[in-house]
Amino acid sequence: MVDAKTTIAARAGRELKDGQIINLGIGLPTLIANFVPEGVDVIIQTENGAIGVGPAPEPGCEDRDRANAGNQPITLIPGGSYFDSATSFAMIRGGHTDATFLGTLQVDEKGNIANWIVPGKMLAGMGGAMDLVTGAKTVYIVSEHCAKDGSSKLMTQCTFPLTGAEECDVIITERALLRRYPDKGFVLEEVAVGYTLDDIAACTDMAYRVAADVRLDAFGE
Amino acid sequence: MPKNKVVPIEEAMSHVESGMSIAVGGFIGQGDPLTLIDYLKTMDVKDLTIYENDGGYRHRGTVELALQGKIKKIVASHVGTTPDYARLMHEGKIEVEATPQGTLAEMLRCGGAGLGGFLTPTGVGTVAEQGKQVIELDGRRYILVPAVKCDIAIVRAHAGDTWGNLIYRGTSRNFNVPAAMNAHFTIAEVENLYTLGELDPNAIHTSGIFVNAVVRANVEYCTIREEKFNG
Numbered sequence: 001m002v003d004a005k006t007t008i009a010a011r012a013g014r015e016l017k018d019g020q021i022i023n024l025g026i027g028l029p030t031l032i033a034n035f036v037p038e039g040v041d042v043i044i045q046t047e048n049g050a051i052g053v054g055p056a057p058e059p060g061c062e063d064r065d066r067a068n069a070g071n072q073p074i075t076l077i078p079g080g081s082y083f084d085s086a087t088s089f090a091m092i093r094g095g096h097t098d099a100t101f102l103g104t105l106q107v108d109e110k111g112n113i114a115n116w117i118v119p120g121k122m123l124a125g126m127g128g129a130m131d132l133v134t135g136a137k138t139v140y141i142v143s144e145h146c147a148k149d150g151s152s153k154l155m156t157q158c159t160f161p162l163t164g165a166e167e168c169d170v171i172i173t174e175r176a177l178l179r180r181y182p183d184k185g186f187v188l189e190e191v192a193v194g195y196t197l198d199d200i201a202a203c204t205d206m207a208y209r210v211a212a213d214v215r216l217d218a219f220g221e
Numbered sequence: 222m223p224k225n226k227v228v229p230i231e232e233a234m235s236h237v238e239s240g241m242s243i244a245v246g247g248f249i250g251q252g253d254p255l256t257l258i259d260y261l262k263t264m265d266v267k268d269l270t271i272y273e274n275d276g277g278y279r280h281r282g283t284v285e286l287a288l289q290g291k292i293k294k295i296v297a298s299h300v301g302t303t304p305d306y307a308r309l310m311h312e313g314k315i316e317v318e319a320t321p322q323g324t325l326a327e328m329l330r331c332g333g334a335g336l337g338g339f340l341t342p343t344g345v346g347t348v349a350e351q352g353k354q355v356i357e358l359d360g361r362r363y364i365l366v367p368a369v370k371c372d373i374a375i376v377r378a379h380a381g382d383t384w385g386n387l388i389y390r391g392t393s394r395n396f397n398v399p400a401a402m403n404a405h406f407t408i409a410e411v412e413n414l415y416t417l418g419e420l421d422p423n424a425i426h427t428s429g430i431f432v433n434a435v436v437r438a439n440v441e442y443c444t445i446r447e448e449k450f451n452g
Contacts, residue, residue: 046392047322048248048249048251048392048395049248049392049394049395050391050392063391063444064250064251064393064444065251065252065379065390065391065392065393065444066391066392067251067391067392068392069248071249071250071251071278071302074392082389082391082392082394083394084326084389084394084395084396084397084398084399084426085248085274085322085323085326085395085396085398085399086326086327086329086330086398086399087398088323088326088395089322089323089326089327092323093323093341093342093343112346116319117319122304122307122308122311123300123307123310123311123317123319124299124300124301124307125275125297125298125299125300125301125317125319126298126299126319126321126322127298127299127301127322128298128321128322128323129321130321130322130323130324130343130344130347130349131321131322131323131324131343134342134343134344134345135323135342135343161347161348162346162347162348163347164346164347165345165346165347166346
């Protein structure tokens with residue numbers, strides 16, 4: 001049994017295109033690096049100040065000055081480099097980053113994203129997420145379809161404070177893939193193994209269209 | 222001959238007074254100026270305002286000053302790696318102002334670069350707009366963010382010379398660069414100290430023009446001690 005996070009990361013990996021510059025959020029999105037398709041080369045940027053992030057170092061070769069934004073030890077591939085935070089966000093905000101993959105608490109039918117604060121809960125902060133959703137050319141939300149209480153994360157309208165307004169381009173969950181088009185809003189294009197169109201309708205609050213050529217059993221086990 | 226700015230830590234830190242604003246370099250422990258933060262722990266100061274990406278990592282960093290009651294407010298992109306900051310905020314003992322990471326870096330950079338502020342698309346349509354002017358230019362909306370100019374900056378570099386030219390290592394460069402250029406008085410702790418001319422002029426990340434005092438970092442916070450910097 002493959003868990004939801006692996007299913008999501010594997011499907012997200014198939015979105016990657018050769019030569020893309022990408023930024024992966026902390027947690028689930030980091031797993032996408034394990035699912036880069038054969039023959040596809042992507043360059044990974046980490047907002048704390050490195051581009052060309054390679055595999056994790058061998059045990060014993062970790063270096064306190066070489067880590068990602070989640071403080072995990074990293075290596076650089078040949079051609080990689082380091083830079084300061086103002087430069088890093090020039091890369092992100094300035095439209096030089098092709099895609100960002102982020103988790104979320106909520107995403108709504110207008111493409112609004114709320115992933116940085118739950119009102120009344122302990123504050124963490126938005127980190128670089130607001131800049132990433134604003135500046136990356138394509139914004140992927142990679143997240144479980146429902147919250148722990150079973151409610152849909154794909155909402156009519158976000159109720160938590162927003163990270164970005166109308167910024168989400170693609171939603172990938174363990175159950176479905178939805179892509180947003182300027183004229184149509186979100187379109188259900190793929191349904192994962194084990195789910196039907198009715199299943200998706202039952203766990204999705206946001207309005208969406210079903211693509212004429214929607215693919216069933218498109219990913220997952 | 223550029224001035225020798227290497228001073229005892231007590232002399233460098235004597236510029237810090239209660240009520241001041243301090244820009245702090247580092248990123249969840251990567252390049253955090255722990256030697257200078259340790260010294261601040263021994264000082265009788267309070268009501269500090271901190272501009273920093275985060276509060277440190279776990280129990281190390283400016284969070285230690287917050288627990289001592291020395292900090293009034295922190296402006297940070299997140300305090301998720303230092304839960305004590307969030308707890309102190311919930312208890313009403315400290316103010317935490319969450320600011321997008323790129324916006325915070327640019328606030329510091331602009332303050333050091335003599336700019337009054339900047340226009341960013343980040344946070345349009347979110348709470349980041351609150352209390353700020355939104356300006357439309359060529360059909361796109363931007364938030365007008367005022368620059369910040371701090372009284373003091375504390376940073377950590379891998380290598381520095383006696384004038385305060387600094388070189389960082391790996392991802393420890395981060396907020397150290399915008400923080401170092403930001404403040405009225407910048408104090409750098411360096412892991413490896415060099416005489417003038419020993420550092421490659423092509424490799425300097427922070428010019429000594431931005432640095433007012435240089436101190437040696439505590440050995441325990443040094444990643445690599447070496448005689449010659451080789452990247």
